[in-house]
Amino acid sequence: MQSLTNRARPVDRKPMTWLERLYMWNIAKGMFITMKHIFMKKATISYPEQKREFSPVFRGLQILNRDQEGRENCTACGLCAVACPAEAITMEAAERQKGEEHLYREEKYAARFEINMLRCIFCGLCEEACPKDAIYLSETFAPSNYQRKGFIYGKEDLLIPNPKEDPEAYKRALGTRSRNKAATI
């Protein structure tokens, strides 16, 4: 059988040689190994100062998207909530009033949009279900919190910054992945 790694060693059942039976020699070998490990490169990444690069397909915290004019994409159709296997998404729809055209892209919008980050499994099915490119998963993850209710993210936590008011923050929040997507639409 072909081995998975070439590090496997067959068990050696030969009787011990005189040197091995002396035991001291093996201790010396062991001491040498531990000494060698002192000078080896450490595997640890000191987290808050250094961060590990995420995979390009990493699925992190959800973001509610806006279009180029800063209008919310979400129409509160509820497809994401239906698609969600963990039932983490709740929303309430509302009708767009006169004079709110610069806020919402279509006549219906989400007045309340909540994701429970303790329930969310970051599968990305909401992103797949969304017909309006209104929700996508970003490259960060939910920070820790002291209370459970701190993990229920509302619209104010999820919405991307307005590109008209703060283009820098918008770009940062958009990340690399959605930029490609925005270009296709």
Added chain:
Amino acid sequence: MSVLLAVDWGYILEKLVLIVSVVSISLVIAMYETYAERKVAAVMQDRRGPNRAGPFGILQPLADGLKLFMKEEIIPNTSNKFLFVLGPCLAMLTAMMTSAVIPWGGNIHFTLFGADRTISLQIADINIGILYVFGVVSMGVYGIMIGGWASNNKFSLISALRGASQIISYELPMGLSLIALLMLTGSLKMSVIMGQQLDGWYYVVYQPLGFFIFIICAFAECNRTPFDLAEAENELNFGYHQEYSSMKLGFYLFAEYINMFISSAVMVTLFWGGYDIPFVNDAALFHRIGNWATVIESVVMLAKVAVFIFIFMWVRWTIPRFRYDQLMNLGWRVLIPLSLINMVITALVILLKENGWRF
């Protein structure tokens, strides 16, 4: 009344200062040994170890100590209250007492109120120095025994029995290996043994096997891996200090680290020239820079001790624990015959040398 006035108060004062400083230094060193232990363990396992509390984590022992103080003090209902408290106190006391006879450096000379004073950096230069060390160290087993007995817990009791029999068994080869050394020195006085090595050959050159046996027994005496059967956590879940919490547990852990420090210091004094600065003529140096030479000597002593403490840790994180029968086998059937052979050979060589190498 006149007898009382004749007491040299300066002498008492200087000894008091010396005692307080030696005790506090060994406490601080024991504190940082816990830090060093975690660091050494970490780097040997390709980890980083504590590095969050303060720069490089050097405040970690303070945080650990604070945590231990904050913990709830639990005395089990079924335990013997008096003995339960006495156990860790004894362990700590015996650990600290040994430092009294170790020479931590040369003499300091200074003039105070027109009177020349010479202060020796050794608390008590008693003529049975090494015997005193042995006496106090073997008292250390009472800390474990009493703690294990008073906890009223089967695991603690088994651990106490193991600890006691192990320490008593390993005291024999330790003593026998020392007899060979004492035949060479002709004295039990620590300062004399130290002085013979000053600017000369260290006794490890004459007694390599004796030193080897001594260091193995020192591991066993300090209850360190590979001989830490008394606190074998996977068989006895922590053994004699299982029922202890808060600072009483801290005392036990601390006593272990102080023991490690002291036994390293004893090894350095007996076999590795104590405070002698290697490759430097200490007397000439003292003549040149005065008291600073003594300071350097003390630093050299502590550096040598630090090397031995590192060896203790290095061994701990390399060698797995012995099985109990293997431990007894090694002690009684290997180390005692070896140290006896060492003793006989040493005696033979000394005799031959005195006879001018003729039989």
